[in-house]
Each structure stands twice: as structure tokens, then as C-alpha cells.
Amino acid sequence: MTRHQRTIMIGLMTGMVLNVFEMSVVGTAMPSVVAAMGGLALYNWVFTAFMLTSTVTLPIFGKLGDQFGRKWVYCGGLVAFLAGSIACGLSPSMAWLIASRALQGLGAGAMFPSTMAIVGEIFSPAERGRASAYFGPVFLVGGLLGPVIGGFIVDGLGWRWVFYACVPFGLAAMVIMLSALESKPRQPGPLHLDIAGAVLLITATTPILLATRALDNGLSWQSPQVLGLFALTLLAGAAFVWQENRAVAPIMPMSLMRLPIFAVSAVTEFLESGVLISVTMMLPLLAQGVIGLSPSATGLLMTPFMVLIILANMGTGQAISRLGRYRSLAIAGFVIQSIGLLALALLPPGGTLAHISAGVLAAVGLGMLIPIYTICVQNAVPKAQIGTATAGMQFFSQLGESIGVTLIGMAFSTALLKALPASLRLAGITPDSVADLFRPEALAKMAPTSVVQLRQALAVAFTQVYWIWALMAIAALVITVTLLADMPLRRDEPVFDETDELPVPGT
Known part of the structure; x- marks a missing residue:
């Protein structure tokens, strides 16, 4: 450097x-x-x-x-x-x-x-x-x-x-x-701003993000507000695709979307981001609600997982630079992650050392995958369009986070409701009562048997979430194995000229 x-x-x-x-x-x-x-x-x-x-x-x-x-x-x-x-x-x-x-x-x-x-x-x-x-x-x-x-x-x-x-x-x-x-001179020729594309992109994206928030706040899929937001996303999304196909300088070129390596990477990043964000958000709930750790102890438990994710991320980045390849590392990351998540799903509900060990595997796999797909997409596009391609990957990652957290959260709430024993429901305990497990004063007022049953129901609900995470990871693994090309990483400047167009699939 x-x-x-x-x-x-x-x-x-x-x-x-x-x-x-x-x-x-x-x-x-x-x-x-x-x-x-x-x-x-x-x-x-x-x-x-x-x-x-x-x-x-x-x-x-x-x-x-x-x-x-x-x-x-x-x-x-x-x-x-x-x-x-x-x-x-x-x-x-x-x-x-x-x-x-x-x-x-x-x-x-x-x-x-x-x-x-x-x-x-x-x-x-x-x-x-x-x-x-x-x-x-x-x-x-x-x-x-x-x-x-x-x-x-x-x-x-x-x-x-x-x-x-x-x-x-x-x-x-x-x-x-x-x-x-350094300031790069603007590309020669007339300036074309895709204002219509920008407006349509915002119009298509905002409703689906608001819909995920509405679902988080308790609205049902069938509510007019949620259905209306999804309908607006579909209509504006279709108009956005039409606009980008005819725009002189599209915000998100359809040639980029048709590029196999970008399409595969975007879908995989969408799935992986949904897993990553929901894992990091729900692990504290598992630690405090199922295992019964205090907030400070939860922080101590979370720290090694975060360290593992970051170290795996850094190690993969170094390995990519040494090997000049990325596909084998992506496959290895998904295999390790899938094994860890499948182990969590197959273990009896609870929070034992075996669960922590499986979580360690999943964390390593998650960390390995963080740098890979942005690098492989940047390697496949002209240097003049690196910004567009990078932003596109981050866009799908953000969507995956928002939608993934919402869907997994809804699945968790549904599973928890089913897992609550009838005796607890008759006593007025609902999924919202899980919050009482984090408040010492509320916990002290609950019967010991109710606390045990609530923790057990929480553990059973987490098993359903583990299966969803595992299936998402396996789906991304299958996509990577079958569809991701392994283009050698160039060690010199990109071979594309600044004015080159994206390669057309099949040519």
C-alpha cells in the first residue's frame, strides 16, 4: 500500500x-x-x-x-x-x-x-x-x-x-x-441526469420499507395500509424498470441487472444480509430470555461472536487478495454457516454449550461472506461504473436487512404464540410477556413455574428461527455453487476503459 x-x-x-x-x-x-x-x-x-x-x-x-x-x-x-x-x-x-x-x-x-x-x-x-x-x-x-x-x-x-x-x-x-x-474530471459529452428514474426509485422503495415497519408495529399482511404499500411498490417498480430501459444514463442500468455475476451476487447478498442482521439483533434475546443472562453478561457473550465475525471478515479479505479468487471462499463460508445453523435447528431447544459452539461456526461463516460479493461485482464491471454497481449491491443488502428482520420477527412471534402452554395463556401471559424476563421487578412477581415455561416456549420459538436462517443460508449456498462464476481478480488496473459499456450476457 x-x-x-x-x-x-x-x-x-x-x-x-x-x-x-x-x-x-x-x-x-x-x-x-x-x-x-x-x-x-x-x-x-x-x-x-x-x-x-x-x-x-x-x-x-x-x-x-x-x-x-x-x-x-x-x-x-x-x-x-x-x-x-x-x-x-x-x-x-x-x-x-x-x-x-x-x-x-x-x-x-x-x-x-x-x-x-x-x-x-x-x-x-x-x-x-x-x-x-x-x-x-x-x-x-x-x-x-x-x-x-x-x-x-x-x-x-x-x-x-x-x-x-x-x-x-x-x-x-x-x-x-x-x-x-483527486478530483476526477467529468466524463466528456452532454450531461444526462435520470431524474425520472430517481423519482420512481424512491417511489418504489419507500413503500416497501414503510410496509416492513408497519408489519413490525403489529399490522397484518391483509391490512389495507400494508396491501396498498405493496401495490404502490409493484406499480412504481414496474415503471422504474421501464424508465431505466429507455434512459440515456440510467441510475441502475438494466444491463447491470442482466449481468449474471451481479444478479447472483445481489440475490445472495439480499439473503445473507437478512440472516446477518437478524442474528445480531436476536442473539441478545436468546441470551437473556432463554439462558437467563444479565445485560452485562449478555454483552460479554456477544463480544466473542462479534470478534469472530470481524476476524473472519478480515481473514477472508486477506485470503482473496492472496488467492486472486473468491468462489471457493464463498462456498466455504456458506458451508460453515449452514452447518452451524443446521446444528442449532437440530439441537434440543435450550441454551447449552452445544448451542454456543454451533453459534461460533455460524458466526465464522457469516464473517467470511461479508467482503466477497462486493469485490466480485467490482471485478466484473467497468471501472467507470464501480459506483453504480457498489451502490446496487448495498441497496439490495439494505433491503435484505429490512425485509429479513421483519419476516423473521413475524415468524418468531407466531412460533412463540404456538409454543406458549395453554396454562400460561389462560393466566394472561402473551408473547409480549417475554419483555418481563428482562425486568427484574416483573420477573420477581412471576411464578417460578411460569418463568420456566416462558423460557422453554422462547427456546422452542428460536428453533423455528434457526430453521429459517439455515434454509436461507442453504438457498444462498445453492445459488453460489450453481450460478456464481469465478472470474480471476485482476492484479493490475481494470481492463475496461472508462467509457466502456457493461458486457452483455452471452456475448
């Missing part, structure tokens, strides 16, 4: 610290926010607003980075994120905070695809695995220490400083990127 590459990587990692820290501390600060400003009914919108704007704008900013250069898209996103952070800290009301979080999400939507596209621009395909491994410690430190640091900030300075604390990181990243990253 040259000195120039190292400087840019430091800037990108500093910007990533900003994003990871902010995402991990907001949840810690929210109880204090609600206590200060009220607005509990709007609580979820603080997270939904960020998720919406960061997801729907990913392909748009990826395309703009290809057209205008990634330096200005990245730095513009950084400015928006910092402005949103300051506005969050100044919020006089929950509505203001939600709008400010939406602005933060807009900035993140520009920064996320630009980060990996910049890595793809300054490193050859074979070097990108090693370079992407440097982001692993950022996620590890930010994810583990963020809530702890956030708690100290809230206790010592107040919740507003959770948002102000991001500003120094952002300014440091801005100085580094402005000084180190």
Missing part, C-alpha cells in the same frame, strides 16, 4: 467511525431524548427516517459518483451527515429530531457507496480484499464501544452531545479527503 493509498484509507476509516459510532449510540440516547422532549409515539421514526433516506438514495449517489467523481459526492454526503448531526443536537422537538435524522441518512446514503467505490478506484481488484479488511476493526470498535461511550456521554454531558461528538471525526475525515483524494 502506497503512502497516498494509506492516507485515503485513513480518511475513509475516520468517516466510517463517524457512521458506525452514530448508528450504535442513538439507541442508547433515545430513552433520555424521550424523557426530555416526550413524543414516545414517534420513537420508531427516529430510526425509520434514517433507514429510509439512507436506503432509497444509495443507487442515486452511486450513479452521481460515477458521473461527477466520488470525491465531491463523498464530501457532500459528509457535509449533510454533519449538518444532520448538529441539527439533531439542537432539536427542540421530536419532529425536528426525525427530520434531522433523515438528513443524516441522506449523508450516509452518499458516503456508504462512495467509500467502497473509492476503495475500488484506488486498488486493483486483487488488492481490494486486503484493503476492505481494514474496515473490520472500525466496525468492531464502533459497534462494541459505541453504546458504552454513548452511555457515559449521556450521563455526563446529556443526550445532545451524543450527536455533537461526531463532528470532530467528520471534520478530520473532510480535511483528509479534500487534501488526498
